[in-house]
Amino acid sequence: MTAPVGALAGFWTRLSPRERNLLALLVMVFFAMAIGVLFFLRGDSFIASEDRISDLRRGIQLMHTKGAVYQEKLKEKAEREAMIANDPIEFAIILEQATKATLEEKSTSNEEEKPPLELGEGLVKRIYSFELRRVTLEELTKFLQKVEDQPGHIVFAERIKVRSPSAVEDRINVEIDLATWEMKRDEEERDKDEEDE
Incomplete structure (x- = not known):
């Protein structure tokens, strides 16, 4: 030390x-x-x-x-x-009703429902594509208002592609994608609803 x-x-x-x-x-x-x-x-x-x-x-x-x-x-x-609705919306019926109410003799074509998209927590997005030919802008506006005004459902035009066949005419050809959202119901709830009916 x-x-x-x-x-x-x-x-x-x-x-x-x-x-x-x-x-x-x-x-x-x-x-x-x-x-x-x-x-x-x-x-x-x-x-x-x-x-x-x-x-x-x-x-x-x-x-x-x-x-x-x-x-x-x-x-x-x-x-x-x-x-957000639980019951699925029938696009074909809605389009038929809107066509009769606003477009008179014209009709939709190339109708196709795309596969539903699962967004999580039971939320499903559905998209329905179709075309309208030789309609005026006013007819298109009235038609879309009629289609989107669905009580109990959220429906709107997600995509609109407008083409004019000629520069002289006021008629247009339109491709439209309608979108809606629905809550996916459990099978137990569906069975219960069917029993109630």
Whole structure:
């Protein structure tokens, strides 16, 4: 135990006063830097803790003050979901009715229902494509209003491609994709509805 201390004392005595002062200054700078780094690291952890605490406080405040708003938004969401029909819509019947009401002698052609798209949580998107030939813009507008105005269903023209056969005529050829959304019903619900009928 005394040997290392003696060696250190011997080392110290061999140094000149200038070297001793520089070595003492170096040791003090090292300790000052170490303490500064510790305070810096500790300060970062305190800041992170304060941020987490302020986030929690803000969340608690929102729960107390904005909880009613959240409940209201949930009700609005439920109302929107209630607007989405459970029973499938018959595009062919709707198009026939709209054609008779607005287009007189004209009819739709190249009708095709595309495969339904599963969007998750029981929501299904259906697309129905068809063409109208030699209709005026006014007839097209009335026809689309009639088709899209379906009580209990959300139906709208997702894609409309308009072509004019000639620059002279006011008649146009139109390709239309109608889209609707439906809630997919469970088989148990369908069986129950069939039993009720």
